[in-house]
Amino acid sequence: MKDRQPTGTGENAAPDQSNDRWNDKYPHLGTAPIPIEPYISREYFALERERIFRNVWLNVGRIEDIPHPGDYVVAALTVCRTSVVVVRGKGGQIHAFHNMCSHRGNKVVWDNAGRCRNFTCKFHGWSYGLDGRLTFIPDEQRFCGLQKDKLGLTPVAVDTWAGFIFIHLDPNPVETLRTYLAEVVPGLEGYPFSELSATRFCWRTEIKANWKVAQDAFQEGYHFPVRHKASAAAAFTSETNPYCHFLSLDLYERHRRTSSYGNLDYTPTPVAGMAYQFGSSVVVERGLAMDNLPAGVNPTRRPDWSIDVFWIFPNFSIFPSNGTYLTHHFWPVSADRTIWETRTYFPKAENAGQKFSQEYSKVLLRDILMEDGTTLEHMQDVLASGAKTHMPLQHQEICVRHAYNVVEDYVGFYAGR
Amino acid sequence: MPEARLPEQFRDLEQWIGWSLETEGERSDRRQASAMEDITAFYEAMLARMEEVLPYLEQFSLEELPDDAKRLFYLTLSLAEVAPAVEQFGQPSVVDGYDIKRFVASHR
Numbered sequence: 001m002k003d004r005q006p007t008g009t010g011e012n013a014a015p016d017q018s019n020d021r022w023n024d025k026y027p028h029l030g031t032a033p034i035p036i037e038p039y040i041s042r043e044y045f046a047l048e049r050e051r052i053f054r055n056v057w058l059n060v061g062r063i064e065d066i067p068h069p070g071d072y073v074v075a076a077l078t079v080c081r082t083s084v085v086v087v088r089g090k091g092g093q094i095h096a097f098h099n100m101c102s103h104r105g106n107k108v109v110w111d112n113a114g115r116c117r118n119f120t121c122k123f124h125g126w127s128y129g130l131d132g133r134l135t136f137i138p139d140e141q142r143f144c145g146l147q148k149d150k151l152g153l154t155p156v157a158v159d160t161w162a163g164f165i166f167i168h169l170d171p172n173p174v175e176t177l178r179t180y181l182a183e184v185v186p187g188l189e190g191y192p193f194s195e196l197s198a199t200r201f202c203w204r205t206e207i208k209a210n211w212k213v214a215q216d217a218f219q220e221g222y223h224f225p226v227r228h229k230a231s232a233a234a235a236f237t238s239e240t241n242p243y244c245h246f247l248s249l250d251l252y253e254r255h256r257r258t259s260s261y262g263n264l265d266y267t268p269t270p271v272a273g274m275a276y277q278f279g280s281s282v283v284v285e286r287g288l289a290m291d292n293l294p295a296g297v298n299p300t301r302r303p304d305w306s307i308d309v310f311w312i313f314p315n316f317s318i319f320p321s322n323g324t325y326l327t328h329h330f331w332p333v334s335a336d337r338t339i340w341e342t343r344t345y346f347p348k349a350e351n352a353g354q355k356f357s358q359e360y361s362k363v364l365l366r367d368i369l370m371e372d373g374t375t376l377e378h379m380q381d382v383l384a385s386g387a388k389t390h391m392p393l394q395h396q397e398i399c400v401r402h403a404y405n406v407v408e409d410y411v412g413f414y415a416g417r
Numbered sequence: 418m419p420e421a422r423l424p425e426q427f428r429d430l431e432q433w434i435g436w437s438l439e440t441e442g443e444r445s446d447r448r449q450a451s452a453m454e455d456i457t458a459f460y461e462a463m464l465a466r467m468e469e470v471l472p473y474l475e476q477f478s479l480e481e482l483p484d485d486a487k488r489l490f491y492l493t494l495s496l497a498e499v500a501p502a503v504e505q506f507g508q509p510s511v512v513d514g515y516d517i518k519r520f521v522a523s524h525r
Binding site: 200201202203204205206207230231269270271272274275278349350351352353355356359360362363364366367369370371372373374377 | 477500513
């Protein structure tokens, strides 16, 4: 057992107030209330489909999801009215295709993940290799003038960065993945994603909320002392930081990153303290050496740090902490429906104590997210009423403002109005 | 006497064997379906023994836990499951929470 039981006697320094008026740092974003329309409008949603989701790199998981040749996952890109198969080929390279038979359009894969030697359509038995080439057509001689070599599965672009797999629906995107991620790469370079991805927990839900309503709830700490009063507020707020102000943040052209304070004076509950002794947890681990974190994570190096968030446009976020990280995906389904997927990652548990610690950490995370889920559906339920047209945002909600601006830059709904 | 299902030195936990469940879904279902009184009694009984339970379990590799130790291990995972009910919410479910049945785990 490690001898690092927190005592709850740490001292929180005063938050750095010199930079917590974030609107002042980013005057081009303005300070006016933002419109509600983008969160409820079908017209806006249709533009997001065409101008955002068809035109950017989208994360569909990690390389550990498909470790062996023939392993595949299916990304249901309902927002773009397609389904994409991501598969590891025979030589280890990763391919991605529209999940659609070249014959009459049946889905070639019906489950969400699996392993296969080839893809065989369950309609007429057309068969494709892992590289997408059409390899077999039953009763082939009855077709007239078929160009078999041109009837492979339709590819989409695929590339990886730091073990994260991204796809782009344009098979020849103008922008490479590396260029697309250039703003956030320096911050995350060197983070031990591979080591920390040995153990993965994943939940999914279809929530009755617009994807931006859902995502925005995770872009500010202002709600913590109220919405998470029962669960996590004590670990993320303190006497010196009662409203969960950000420790630092950087807004980029499309992406953004934030650092949040923890609470060095937090006394864990009995089971939290026990879990802390045996492994990493976002909620209970504070003030430890940060030597194993790259310079871009908690760049201030303040000890009263808890977690960073890297928001990768449009719908993916990575929350790196000390010894564990989590991700969110918000997949739009319609203007008021979203598939919300959360994954939380840990190193391989070597013994029962570490496994217990990981179990506690993920159960508490799940319960904290249950607090968020309710709010999202209540908001969506009334946003469409028209009772109000705009929402005011404060300095500490600047990520919501930034997200709105980046989306609108792509969509152009208000341009010229 | 029914056959003992836990390692000898943890027989006092035998009455909680119903919490020895393999998956998060099963453990969560039991938490949601249990009275707070029962959850708290289980929590207190387990918490009191954890300082001995974890070192005992750590003598085995996770992949090679004997059956009785595995049942004990699953009890520790149920302690992790019920801890927020006792320590944070004071009720089995998250206060004003999202329907946990809709938050579907793809892990075990």
